[in-house]
Structure formats: C-alpha cells, structure tokens
Amino acid sequence: MVSTHILSAYDEELKYLNRRISEMGGLAEQMCGDAVRALVNSDSALAQKVISDDVILDHAERDIQDKAIVTIAKRQPMAADLREIIGTLRIAADLERVGDLGKNTAKRVLAVQGTGVPRKLARGLEHLSELALVQLKDVLDVFANRSAEKAEIIRQRDEEIDAMYTSLFRELLTYMMEDPRNITTCTHLLFCAKNIERIGDHATNIAETIYYIATGAQPEGERPKDDTSNMLGSAGT
Amino acid sequence: MVSTHILSAYDEELKYLNRRISEMGGLAEQMCGDAVRALVNSDSALAQKVISDDVILDHAERDIQDKAIVTIAKRQPMAADLREIIGTLRIAADLERVGDLGKNTAKRVLAVQGTGVPRKLARGLEHLSELALVQLKDVLDVFANRSAEKAEIIRQRDEEIDAMYTSLFRELLTYMMEDPRNITTCTHLLFCAKNIERIGDHATNIAETIYYIATGAQPEGERPKDDTSNMLGSAGT
Numbered sequence: 001m002v003s004t005h006i007l008s009a010y011d012e013e014l015k016y017l018n019r020r021i022s023e024m025g026g027l028a029e030q031m032c033g034d035a036v037r038a039l040v041n042s043d044s045a046l047a048q049k050v051i052s053d054d055v056i057l058d059h060a061e062r063d064i065q066d067k068a069i070v071t072i073a074k075r076q077p078m079a080a081d082l083r084e085i086i087g088t089l090r091i092a093a094d095l096e097r098v099g100d101l102g103k104n105t106a107k108r109v110l111a112v113q114g115t116g117v118p119r120k121l122a123r124g125l126e127h128l129s130e131l132a133l134v135q136l137k138d139v140l141d142v143f144a145n146r147s148a149e150k151a152e153i154i155r156q157r158d159e160e161i162d163a164m165y166t167s168l169f170r171e172l173l174t175y176m177m178e179d180p181r182n183i184t185t186c187t188h189l190l191f192c193a194k195n196i197e198r199i200g201d202h203a204t205n206i207a208e209t210i211y212y213i214a215t216g217a218q219p220e221g222e223r224p225k226d227d228t229s230n231m232l233g234s235a236g237t
Numbered sequence: 238m239v240s241t242h243i244l245s246a247y248d249e250e251l252k253y254l255n256r257r258i259s260e261m262g263g264l265a266e267q268m269c270g271d272a273v274r275a276l277v278n279s280d281s282a283l284a285q286k287v288i289s290d291d292v293i294l295d296h297a298e299r300d301i302q303d304k305a306i307v308t309i310a311k312r313q314p315m316a317a318d319l320r321e322i323i324g325t326l327r328i329a330a331d332l333e334r335v336g337d338l339g340k341n342t343a344k345r346v347l348a349v350q351g352t353g354v355p356r357k358l359a360r361g362l363e364h365l366s367e368l369a370l371v372q373l374k375d376v377l378d379v380f381a382n383r384s385a386e387k388a389e390i391i392r393q394r395d396e397e398i399d400a401m402y403t404s405l406f407r408e409l410l411t412y413m414m415e416d417p418r419n420i421t422t423c424t425h426l427l428f429c430a431k432n433i434e435r436i437g438d439h440a441t442n443i444a445e446t447i448y449y450i451a452t453g454a455q456p457e458g459e460r461p462k463d464d465t466s467n468m469l470g471s472a473g474t
Contacts, residue, residue, distance in 0.1 A: 062455060082306050091321065093330065107467040110337040113348065173424060175272050175415045183410055188467065194428070211243065218299060230344040 013071045017064060018089050018144070024060045024095040024186075025140040027053065029133055031102035034200055036129040038109045040122035041191060047109035050102055064092040080216070087213040091143065094202040098136065099133075101195040108188040111215035115185045118175065124168045125189065128196045131161050135203035143206065148214040155207040155219060161200035162228060168193045169229040250308045253316055254301060254325050255381070261297045261332040262377040264290065268339035271437055273366040275346045276360035276429060284346035287339055294336035301329040317453070324450040328380065329440040331446075335373065338432040338439075345425040352422045355412065361405045362426065365433045368398050372440035380443065385451040388444040392456060399435035399465060405430045406466040 031050045038046035068085050071077075077085065117125070135154060142150045172186045172193070211219045251417070266288045270365045275283035305322050308314075313323065372391060379387045409423045409430070 065323070069316060069323060072309065073314075073316050073319055077310075079306060079310050082310055086302070086306060086323075086326065089326070093327070095404070104467060107360070111467060111469055171265075172421055176413065176420050180414045180417060181422070182411050184469070187410060187413075187424075189425065190427075191431070191467070230341060230348060230428070232348055 010071070010075045013067070013075070014084070014156075017068060017071070017085070020064050020067075021088060021091055021095070021142065021143065024057055024064075024092060024099075025102075025136065025166045027057055027060075028095045028098040028102065029136055029140075031099055032105070032129065032136075032196070033133055034128060035102040035105035035195070036108075036192075038106055038126055039112070040117050042109065042113050044109055044113065047106040050106035050180050054099050054103040057096050058064060061092045061096040065089060070091050076181075083216060087209045089147075089231055091206050091208045094205045098199050098202050101198055105192045105195045108192055110161055111188050112185045115182075117185070117189065121168075121171065121175065121186075121189060124164075124171060125196070126192060128161065128168060128193060131164060132196050132199040132203070135161065135200050136206075139203045139210070146210065146214050148211045151207040151210040152219055155204050155211075158200050158204045161197060164227040165193055165197040166232070170232065173232075180186070239439070246315075247308070247312045248274045250304070251321070254305060254308070254322070257297055257301050257304075257385075258325060258328055258380065259377065261294055261301075261329060261336075262380075264294055264297075265332045265335040265339065266373055266377075268294075268336055269342070269373075269433070270366065270370055272339040272342035273362055273429075273433070275343055276349070276426075277354050277363060279350050279353060281346055281350065284343040285345065287343035290337050290389045291340040294333050296474070297328045298333040302326060320453060321450050324446045327446045328443050331442045332431065332472075335436050335439050338435055341430045342432045345429055349422045349426050351417075354422070354426065358405075358408065358412065358423075358426060361401075361408060362430060362433065363400065365401050365405060365430060366436075368401060369433050369436040369440070372398065372437050373443075376440045376443045376447070380447055383447065383451050388447040388451070390458055392441050392444040395437050398434060402430055402434040403466040403469070407469065 031053050031216045034046050035050045037043065038050065068089055072082065072085055075081075133159060139154050144155060145157070169190065172190050176186045208219055211217070268290050271283050272287045274280065275287065299325050305326055309319065311321060313316075372394060376388070379391060405428065409427050412419045413423045445456055448454070
C-alpha cells in the first residue's frame with residue numbers, strides 16, 4: 001500500500017510538470033500569434049498585452065524548475081525518469097525563450113506604427129508565423145505522446161521555415177533599396193521575421209529533447225538549425 | 238573509509254562538470270572573439286575555423302548533460318547539490334548558444350566580403366564585442382567562486398552593452414539611408430551586432446543561474462535583458 005501511494009504521488013508530480021509545460025506552450029503560442037497580429041494591424045493594445053503576459057511564462061519556468069528539483073530530491077529517480085525531468089526543464093527553458101521572442105516582436109509594433117506594414121510583407125510575416133506556430137503546436141502534441149519518430153519528422157520540417165524566412169529577408173532588402181524611407185520599418189520587420197524563424201528553432205530544440213527523453217540518445221545527422229540568409233551577398237539579393 | 242571514498246568520487250564528478258563548463262566558456266569566448274576579428278579583417282579562413290569549432294561545444298554540452306544525469310542517479314544528492322548540478326546544465330546550454338552566435342557571425346563574413354566593413358562600424362563592433370566578452374569572462378570567473386553579489390553586479394552591467402548596441406543600430410541605419418548600396422552589408426552587420434548583444438544576455442542568464450545556485454532564489458528586480466533599439470521609430474533614428 002505504501003509503495004503504491006508513493007508511486008502515485010510521484011506520478012502526480014510528473015503529471016503536474018507535464019501540465020505546466022502544456023500551459024506554457026499554449027501561452028507561448030498565443031503570445032507569438034498575437035504579436036504578429038498586433039504588428040500587421042498596428043494594434044498597440046494587443047502588443048501591450050503580449051508584453052505583460054511574458055512575466056507569466058517567466059514564473060512558470062521557475063515554478064517548473066523548483067518543482068523538478070523537489071521531485072528529484074524526494075523520489076531519487078533512476079536514469080530514464082531523470083532524463084524525463086531534465087528534458088522537461090530544457091523544454092520549459094525553450095518555451096520561456098519563445099515568449100521572449102513574442103515580446104520582442106510586440107515591442108516593435110510601436111516602432112513601425114507611424115509607417116504601417118506593406119500588405120505583401122504583412123502576408124509574408126503571417127505565413128511564416130503560421131508555419132512556426134504549427135511546428136510549436138505539433139511538437140507539444142508529440143511531447144504528450146513521447147514519439148521519437150514524430151519528433152524526428154518535426155525536426156526535419158524546420159527547413160521549410162528557414163527557406164521562407166530567407167525569401168522574406170530578400171524581399172525586405174528589396175523594399176529598403178527601392179526607397180530609403182522604408183529602411184527603419186523594414187529593419188524592425190527583419191528582426192520580427194528573425195524572431196519568428198527562431199520560434200521554429202526552439203520547436204526543433206524541443207523535438208530533439210523529446211527524442212532524447214524517448215531514446216536516451218541525440219538524433220543523428222546535421223541539425224537543420226540555421227537559416228541561409230546569412231549567405232546572401234550583395235549579388236544574391 | 239567507504240563514505241570518504243564515495244564523497245571524494247562525488248567531488249571528482251562535480252569537479253569534472255565544473256572543468257567542462259570552464260572549457261566550454263573558454264572556447265565560446267574564443268569563437269566569438271575570432272568571429273568578430275574575421276568579420277572586420279575579411280578573414281574567411283578564421284571564419285571557417287569558428288564554424289567548424291561549434292561542433293566541439295555541441296558535444297561538450299551533451300557530455301555535461303549525460304554526466305550530470307549519471308551523477309544525480311548514482312549520488313542522489315539533496316536540494317542544494319541538485320541546484321548546483323541543474324544550474325550547471327543551464328550554464329552549459331547558455332554557452333552552447335553563445336557558440337551558435339559566434340558561428341552565425343562567422344557565416345556572415347563571406348556575405349560582406351565583397352564590400353568590406355567601414356572602419357568606423359568595425360570599431361563599433363569590436364568595442365561591443367570586447368564589452369560582451371568581458372561580461373562572459375567575468376561571469377565564468379564568478380561561477381568558479383560562486384559569489385551571489387558579484388553575479389548581481391555583472392547582471393546589472395548588461396545595460397551598458399544594450400546602450401552601445403542601440404547606438405550601433407542607429408549608426409547602421411544611417412549608413413543604409415546615406416547609400417542604398419550599403420543596405421545588404423549593413424543588414425548583415427546589424428545581425429552581427431545583435432548576435433554580440435545576445436552574448437551579453439547569455440552572460441546575464443549565467444549570472445542569474447549562479448545567484449540561484451548560491452542562494453536558491455532568483456535575483457530580484459526587473460531583469461535588464463532586452464535592448465532598447467526596438468523602440469526606435471523613423472523619427473528616432
């Protein structure tokens with residue numbers, strides 16, 4: 001009886017950590033979606049909400065870390081269970097960073113408000129953001145199922161986001177070259193696009209962590225983490 | 238005798254983790270310094286070295302994670318010791334990201350090679366990089382001493398880096414506006430400057446982790462993590 005009781009209390013603690021990760025994921029997704037909506041609609045009230053929501057994610061990450069340490073100290077789990085808890089800490093850190101990226105995008109809403117975002121660029125940013133948020137949502141679903149194969153599929157999909165980011169990068173440079181008055185706005189949009197691309201990188205990190213939790217190994221092959229815009233010289237743009 | 242033996246094996250394991258962190262820190266610092274040198278001197282061989290060194294940091298982070306899990310499973314440490322090991326994992330993750338930032342800067346060396354980096358901008362980047370690398374070096378020294386007060390001092394110093402980054406951001410926009418032929422190069426330099434500013438953020442993260450290891454609490458007060466360039470509208474540049 002006693003050992004069943006202890007086991008079930010331990011299960012409750014693991015469930016608590018998983019639920020907190022899922023809450024963090026939901027909020028991080030919403031913040032990033034709202035930040036892009038605020039940007040393309042010049043909605044400074046929505047931007048302000050994203051900025052103030054970030055503190056919730058920061059607290060959630062600290063809570064997960066504190067609870068994880070208490071769980072490890074009390075339950076003294078063996079390697080596979082430890083991997084799960086350590087993996088949870090890594091995922092919480094990635095989600096906290098995703099929130100920071102949403103917040104940074106939201107902060108740029110005021111900076112571009114005077115000029116507005118050209119329609120074609122707005123569509124590009126929205127599309128990039130949809131792709132990144134699908135990656136984030138899917139990887140959180142995979143976390144719930146702990147599937148190493150599905151984690152690997154998501155990891156490979158990051159290349160699509162990188163390709164779209166590189167194309168948006170080119171387009172933004174073209175806008176700047178056409179009219180120097182676009183430079184300030186387009187520079188902020190470049191950083192927004194980079195923020196969104198980095199959300200995809202964090203989804204990739206989370207996929208790698210899930211693979212590690214499930215198998216105890218790191219996924220093989222070069223990780224498709226960096227975009228290719230950093231290769232574009234003057235001739236290439 | 239037996240318990241002394243166990244204690245000393247445990248100490249050896251903690252020392253191993255600390256030594257690995259210090260090695261990672263040294264390599265991350267060197268990569269970031271080399272990346273900026275490669276950028277301002279158009280030294281593509283040095284850039285290539287930085288790019289290929291990154292894999293060493295990736296492996297070191299994985300090694301630290303694997304060893305930390307084995308240490309926790311074998312030694313079943315209590316809360317304060319666990320905090321130290323979990324803190325070590327966080328610091329390893331920050332240093333791995335610093336290496337990524339050095340690598341990203343190095344990749345841009347080829348992109349700007351045709352045009353070269355204007356002397357004044359090169360000086361600005363070098364200065365920003367010196368500040369960020371001093372932060373990184375100092376925070377790694379503080380890690381060796383575990384001083385919460387010194388960690389707090391380093392955390393506050395990040396504002397200086399942010400202010401210098403914002404000033405470089407303005408200067409880069411001015412160059413672009415003066416001559417649209419500068420746009421591609423200056424955009425790459427903007428991302429390089431942002432990479433360097435983010436090295437300062439990671440030093441701040443590490444300072445917060447050291448504070449947490451030493452005290453079990455998070456440092457108080459708003460963390461000075463974001464720069465202010467995202468507030469600059471067209472009128473402000």
